Amino acid sequence: AVRVQWGGRWDATSIVPLDSTETALVRDVRTRRFSAPTGSLGATVALRPGFVLGMSATRAFRPPAIEELFSAGPHLATYAYEVGNPQLRAERGYGLDLFARFQQRRVNGEVAVFSTRLADYIYQRPLVDSITGAPVRDRRLRRYNVYQADQSDARLYGAEGRVVITVPRVTGTVLDATVSWVQGDQRAGLAWAPLPAMPPLRSRVQLRRDGRAWSVSAGLDAALRQRRVPPAPATIGAVTCLLSASEAVRGAGAPSLLPAEFCPTEGWVQGQASVSRRWLMGRQLHEITTAVDNLFNTDWRDHLWRAKQVAPQPGRNLRLLYRWSW
Template identity: 30%
Template sequence: GVVEGFRADFASRRYRHEEIVGGEVGTRFGNDTDEVNLMVRHKPAGRLTGTVGGWALNRQFSAVGEEALSPPVRERGAAAFFYEELTWPHVTFQFGARVNHASFDPEDELPSRSFTDTSGSLGLLFRPRAAEDRFTLAVSLARAARNPALEELYFFGPHPGNFAFEIGNAKLGSEKALGFDVSARWRSRRISGEISFFRNAIADYIFRNPLTEEEFDARFGHAGDEEDEEEEGHGGEFGFIEFVAADSVLQGIEGHADIEIGRGLGMEVGIDYVRGELSAANQPLPRIPPFRLRAGLNYQRNAFQAGGEVVAVSRQKRVFGAETPTAGYGNLRLFGAYSFGTANVVNTVTARLDNATNELYRNHLSLVKDVVPEMGRNFKLLYSVRF
């Protein structure tokens, strides 16, 4: 046969969530999802190796209560894809494609929507003969698409979990991106690493755009009098945001390196930086992460591991409109783990201490950064079993 191997995954999730307002349950959310994924690896055909596959999704979303964000919506999705490689001693050519279909069917007068999108990519890996497989230059070009999410299409109402009155847009289309990236990878006896540059031009990029109360009233009617606002938890309490789309550009750099110091001790360092702008207005996109530097040490001896990582994040002052800038911060994480075997299973006990210095900071990507800082010192003790 032509099949060398396959992998099939099935997941069924039943999620319930209650949002408490004034000590009482304001809204109950339900999110039931069934998902299946199949990947089949075919036997090599000369220099050609690869995988074909499919994916399917069935989701039922509901929100019941005074602050229901949308009517019940059924979402279905299906996709087919392939990924192939042609390999020579010093060059590898990669190519792949995916066709994705998604449909959304709300139960009230809101319109049903369906999307069929195609994505594809081409890549080239070059390993110079003189480098003796210690250096690789990788270049790729991709055309990708993403259909709007259920929340971006149909939400309309106060969302206490995000401290916002969220306004979807059932007329949104799919995002379509043309992306390019180039990376250099190297490895030696003690050091390996990679540094990459990427640029994505995205048509109809979907993002959260804030509205003033006056803009909301002009377009959707008055938000309510003061008594209604206190009872329903919007207007004066929450800001208004709508999901909109505009052509945008995202570009940045990423890098990391692993260093073997010796006797079980290793070091890892990394950087990442992203710059996002609206193409027409030359204005920063909202919630773009600031420059980040990571450095960590890891020690392993037999079944014992211990280590720590410092994350330094710069301030973010390139903000969208009235978005709040965030200050820079540092974060220290520590961990230790020990594994032992019993019968035919592996037992692992892990202790983690996040934000060890109890730093007060706000994550620029957080939807609630204006109201709530990130978690303080946090200790976790975990036990896992593998069999």
């Protein structure tokens, strides 16, 4: 009725820059070495058939990535100018997960909650002018917000769940629903402040039917609006969070944009559907799938995307897939 799992390892990483040239923004370029032990301990208890409780405790370690240490230039795809920090230390953290799994004849699922404390959590900090409080722009075009890798102590906690229900009297049909939520804070003096780039609560509901020859599915994806963002700096002049569609097309107004991390994001709902047809020819399996994402052509923005200020995410997307297995 009781199972225990444990594991451990030693991580060691060396990052050796082939070019140690320093720039006005990145100094002290040098070889960095990181190492630390990591491990986990977990246990599950079967309280009765089909119902399991479990927990897991972990010690984590992550060295900074090369980009976080030595970047010094524009990243056009994310509408940002990124600056590394060669002084970064490795992240170290402790986490605890608690979960429950259940499986019955027609219903099964899992619910989990977690909490993690991190020392020297690495994140991208939008730079602001120390005098005016305005966002710092790249020196050449004065168009992109400047981000520098920084770190602080942080805590993250959240929950996620999934339930799969077999629809009675309809062979091969299930209702599959998931939901996930996370909240992050960073140490700000003696208090805690919202951590940037934390996703909103998200969920998915999908109805699927799988037969020998045909499979069909339809569902909804949704995200709540995210209002919990770091406080924006006090700025001089007109500064906004989102451009209108016409301004974004013309490229106007970019210098007046706040970094995306300071801006809330509206919620959205999208539809998705797919149809598959399978058949055998000898010992070979053929399958054609037609799928539609963002069925209602919803205008939506990803809270974690820095360029959400100037462009929404893709609209309706139609995919046609042929698969041949032998």
